[in-house]
Amino acid sequence: VEWTTTERYRPYKEWPDSYIKKLKEQVTQSNWRLNYHIQPETGLLNDPNGFSFFNGKWHLFYQHFPFGPTHGLKSWFHLSSIDLIHWESEKTSIEPEMSYESHGVYSGSAIPVDEKLFLAYTGNVRDDSWERHSYQLGAWLTKEGDLERIELPLINQPPNGFTMHFRDPQIIQYEDRYLMVIGGQTDDQKGKVLFFESYDLKQWKNLGPLEINQDLGFMVECPNLLFIENKTVLLLCPQGLDKKTVDYQNVYPNTYILADNYSKEDHLLQHSEQQQLLDEGFDLYATQAFCAPDGRCLSVGWIGLPEMEYPTFQEGWAHSLSLIKELTINEGKLYQYPVEETKLLRQSQENLVVSAKETLVIQTENSYELQFKIPNQSKGEIALFSDELGEKALILDYDTENGTVSLDRSSTDYPLNSDYGYTRKVEITKGHSVEFTIFIDQSTCEIFINQGEKTMTTTYYPNENQNYLVIESDQEVKGTYYRLAN
Numbered sequence: 001v002e003w004t005t006t007e008r009y010r011p012y013k014e015w016p017d018s019y020i021k022k023l024k025e026q027v028t029q030s031n032w033r034l035n036y037h038i039q040p041e042t043g044l045l046n047d048p049n050g051f052s053f054f055n056g057k058w059h060l061f062y063q064h065f066p067f068g069p070t071h072g073l074k075s076w077f078h079l080s081s082i083d084l085i086h087w088e089s090e091k092t093s094i095e096p097e098m099s100y101e102s103h104g105v106y107s108g109s110a111i112p113v114d115e116k117l118f119l120a121y122t123g124n125v126r127d128d129s130w131e132r133h134s135y136q137l138g139a140w141l142t143k144e145g146d147l148e149r150i151e152l153p154l155i156n157q158p159p160n161g162f163t164m165h166f167r168d169p170q171i172i173q174y175e176d177r178y179l180m181v182i183g184g185q186t187d188d189q190k191g192k193v194l195f196f197e198s199y200d201l202k203q204w205k206n207l208g209p210l211e212i213n214q215d216l217g218f219m220v221e222c223p224n225l226l227f228i229e230n231k232t233v234l235l236l237c238p239q240g241l242d243k244k245t246v247d248y249q250n251v252y253p254n255t256y257i258l259a260d261n262y263s264k265e266d267h268l269l270q271h272s273e274q275q276q277l278l279d280e281g282f283d284l285y286a287t288q289a290f291c292a293p294d295g296r297c298l299s300v301g302w303i304g305l306p307e308m309e310y311p312t313f314q315e316g317w318a319h320s321l322s323l324i325k326e327l328t329i330n331e332g333k334l335y336q337y338p339v340e341e342t343k344l345l346r347q348s349q350e351n352l353v354v355s356a357k358e359t360l361v362i363q364t365e366n367s368y369e370l371q372f373k374i375p376n377q378s379k380g381e382i383a384l385f386s387d388e389l390g391e392k393a394l395i396l397d398y399d400t401e402n403g404t405v406s407l408d409r410s411s412t413d414y415p416l417n418s419d420y421g422y423t424r425k426v427e428i429t430k431g432h433s434v435e436f437t438i439f440i441d442q443s444t445c446e447i448f449i450n451q452g453e454k455t456m457t458t459t460y461y462p463n464e465n466q467n468y469l470v471i472e473s474d475q476e477v478k479g480t481y482y483r484l485a486n
């Protein structure tokens, strides 16, 4: 298919079953399909949506265009799980049906209310002159899995002074009311986070943009306000963020702002810190999080970025979601680490020792978890998705003396988005040991440094000979290798 506007916005009903069947066959041929990450059966996946706990199960949706690896007419695809690891497809997807969502059921969130799950999302509309309109819409999901749409928008249009880039509502309970947190843009192209409040989920009062004394680029996507332990955290995707505000290399960054508190009276984040990158790898965006009834604050992100090219585009599918992570505050800092349940994926365990100045070579199935403790004053290299010689690989370099970790994906048969650079660097505390937890899954890699103090999420597309793990270090290092399967 040539992805013209007509093809991208072709109504779902008009795609013949035979087309989907062929697409599925094509996807099955891929060598890069993932073992334990959420991926689309066909077509493109982007943002996680509606992550919640309802009716005894975890629910998670994602932005989906089922008919090809392109950003076309989006719907919500629905999954559920009892353990955050094994996900099953549910029958209800939210497909564009109403006039308010004619050009896409865009991102949003979910919150259980009484016996139902309330979903809030953006209806994307293009009019005859292809001008954008954005509506914040609502729907109820029943325990039986039926969808009951609310006919009229919860919020009909952006407030005065704001453009139609107005989307991705996050609904949270706050004291005796609900807050809706929405990404937006002022007429003079400044990114803002807008707040609305409601007592009944019907009447929504505009509280105006959150007061933040920080550059938020030209548009904010996917804002999330979270109360974690004694801190307030705002997750966001500020498009066009000035690199002087945050030094980043990806097309758009996923960032966070840590504050002491959200003050309702002044509508601001008290004692907020400077914005920081949520992830320092190549491919993480649109992270969504919520505080679950079990007390944990959980997040999930889209492994992929807007406007970038990936080699699976040739295979009829694109992208995945990250592992589910728990967000915690440790000595005033935000940590992100895969939930405890992730251990359910472990199939077998092997202790690894890399002797000083030697090279360890292990054949893998590119589906594993690796934990390594690197002592202070050591330098070394972990070649992931490596060929047997340790030459063609995704290379993680560390130098604990100088406090640097870097990830290099330049050595590959499938170069990715060269305009945005082939390396990402992270600073760690100088003169300290460092711990790595690395998850490898066919064409995806999630790296957690020091139990989640920093994370690096990245895609990498190996050829058929790149199924080794090669480790070299100038000091003895010890670790554990777990084979993972779903």
Ligand code: FRU
Pocket: 046, 047, 063, 074, 106, 107, 108, 122, 167, 168, 221, 222, 285, 286, 306
């Ligand atoms: C972020 C985003 C959202 C939007 C959705 C559309 O990746 O652009 O702002 O709701 O994707 O798929």
